[in-house]
Amino acid sequence: MKKIVLIQPSPYDKNRKPLKKKKLYFAGLALPLLAALTPKDYEVEIIFEILEEIPFETDADLIGISTMGHGVIRSIDIALEYKKRGKTVILGGYMASIMADEAKKYCDAVLIGDAELVWEELLRDYANGTLQPFYQDRLEKGWFSTPPPRFDLITDKCLGDFLPVQAGRGCPHSCSFCSVACLYEGSYVKKPIEEVVRDIKQIKELGYRKFLLLDDNIFADKVYLSKLIEEIKALGMQWMSQCDIRIGKEDELLDMLRDSGCTTLSFGLESIKKESLMAMNKAWANPDDYPALIRNIQQHGIDVSTEMVVGGEADTLESIIATKDFIEDNKISVPRFYILTPIPGTRFFKDMEAQGRLVKSDIYSFDGTEAVHTIPNMTPEELTIAYWKLYESLFTIKSIAKRNIFRKEFLINPGKYLFYSAVNLYYRHQIKRRVVPNIF
Ligand code: B12
Structure with a gap:
């Protein structure tokens, strides 16, 4: 054979x-x-x-x-x-x-x-x-199809308590730093709902009660998402995913998501500076709206997880320091940050290269933990220092408690917030050793 x-x-x-x-x-x-x-x-x-x-x-x-x-x-x-x-x-x-x-x-x-x-x-x-x-050969006909994944080849390994599922690929947005935009160029393809349900059922039959819908943006097609979550609800599973923060305006959809077992949504918020988002071709997101959108999602019973970057075009030392308050005020349990990095192949990389703004030439060292391009208001060294300081400031015992323990939801579900606190303590340990907290 x-x-x-x-x-x-x-x-x-x-x-x-x-x-x-x-x-x-x-x-x-x-x-x-x-x-x-x-x-x-x-x-x-x-x-x-x-x-x-x-x-x-x-x-x-x-x-x-x-x-x-x-x-x-x-x-x-x-x-x-x-x-x-x-x-x-x-x-x-x-x-x-x-x-x-x-x-x-x-x-x-x-x-x-x-x-x-x-x-x-x-x-x-x-x-x-x-x-x-x-x-x-690119999938570009709106729909794509896959056989059921061979989970039998991985379930004997030491995995967490959930398995991955995918409903759609790509994203309608074209943020300049994003590898997904670079490969899919704003297109979004999805699997027939029966196939997604088939894959979730396989996971359930294997004894799991949770899955990760690892799509890049489940809010890319609202009609499709509504139909999909109706089917998911019937399966009685818990699940997590990621999407466009503007889902926070959709009260009915948020109710449906929660009722279908969605426990956590992750959002690439990137920056609290509007001008930085505009320079990333992400003007569709407005940081002034972030607090209300986050609050609404949380009030619908869904946890908000965030991914942000420092080193946007308009970022300053002050705006990076203010990001700490933003995270604490919005009670983000487990925040994650990267230094905005021009990934080879992306439009952002091409722009930085063309403008002579790359300060490192070894593309294999571009790991998001060290500034590799110049920005108007800070030197790359200052940016790298500000990045680690931001992480340190949010992973003090005081900040961890503020975001996880001293919140009203703690009384409703203490187990969950104690778990998040433990994850924070692990991240704190990693940050002290200058290891970027990761979700592996
Ligand atoms: C789940 C995930 C993870 C998980 C699991 C990784 C794993 N073991 O597979 C974890 C959390 C560990 C992880 C880690 C990282 N990830 Co990741 N991850 C993802 C995520 C969300 C889904 C991946 C997935 O399963 N997709 C579904 C499958 C079916 O699609 P696919 O992976 O594209 O695979 C298809 C094709 O690409 C191809 N293919 C893929 N692999 C191979 C291999 C061969 C041999 C062949 C022939 C074909 C092939 O076939 C598949 C079917 O069509 C993607 C986002 C995304 N859109 O995919 C990011 C993503 C792939 N990750 C990314 C990054 C940057 C990382 C990290 C570097 C993050 C970090 N800073 O540490 C690390 C690197 C880890 C590593 N091993 O090197 C980037 C990649 C950007 C880039 N230019 O490469 C993405 C696109 C996220 C993003 N938007 O930036 N990741």
Whole structure:
């Protein structure tokens, strides 16, 4: 039987060692899906490096490696190790897709973008000895379809208490820093609702009571979302997802979301400065509206999780310090921040490169924890310092308590806020060691 190993590498830590964890909370969907798309005459093995060792001495001939952000440097190192051993290596995933020519230097073929339409063709060409350097075909007909993911290949690993599901890909917005916009260019494709329900039922049958709808923006199509959550409600599961903050205006939809088991929504708020958002092509979001929108979502019984960046065009030391008050005033339980980073392939990267504003040339070091471009009001060094100070200021015991314990919802669900407090304490420990808090 032919054999393929599919690998999700672990990004390097500061000492260039792959990060290791005892448990992987957020398992991605790409590899279980790729396994399901692989013809039955292949034996498939999935490796999550964060939990297990890479089987360099495998008897498989074909190796598929995923790539994400700065984690791509580890993907490349693994690819080169396998090439040394005479294996055929395929790179896929976001980073390989948006820097395909660069990725090709380290492997035999790059699969650009979605695998659904080209993976079988790639495997056929490989079997016939006619493997091409690049494979690409974009899902752009409004709808896409997938087989049920092969969760049977991952459920024996040490995962959290939820599995991933996907309903839609892409996002109607085109924020200049975003890799999703770079790949999907403002388009949004979705799966038939029956297929999404089929995938959730599979998760339920495996004994899980929670799932992560890992779409980029579940508010991209309101009609579709309304139909989907009616179906989800009938399944009696709990779930989390992410979307456009303007969902906070939709009272009826928020009621339906909560009733369907949605417990947490995550929002890329990015900045409290309107001018910074405008420079990111994100003028559709208005920071003046953020507090009311957040409050409304929370009042509907859904937790708000936030992702923000510092280093926007109009950011100043004062605005970064004020971000602390914004997070505390809005009772954000577990806030996360990055330094706005020009990811190669994005419009933001092209703009910074064209304007001569990149201060680092090694794109593989662009990990969002160190400023790599100049902004008008601060030096890159000042920005990096302000970033870590912001994190430190929000992860004091006082701030953790203010955001999690001294709030009226604590009395309703103390267990949940104690859990969030524990996550905060873990983040606090990471921040002290200058490790970016992550949700792995
Ligand atoms: C869940 C998730 C995670 C999880 C799980 C990761 C994992 N083990 O898969 C966690 C939390 C661990 C994570 C971590 C990170 N992530 Co992440 N993650 C996601 C998220 C939300 C969903 C991924 C997913 O499962 N999608 C569903 C699947 C079906 O789609 P897909 O991954 O695109 O896969 C399809 C194709 O790309 C292709 N494909 C994918 N891999 C491969 C491999 C091969 C061999 C082939 C042939 C094809 C192929 O086939 C699939 C089917 O079509 C995406 C957002 C998104 N839109 O996808 C971000 C995203 C992929 N992550 C991103 C980033 C930046 C990171 C981090 C670097 C964050 C950080 N600062 O630490 C780390 C890096 C981790 C690493 N291992 O290197 C960026 C990538 C940007 C970029 N330019 O690469 C994204 C796009 C988020 C964003 N909007 O910026 N992530």
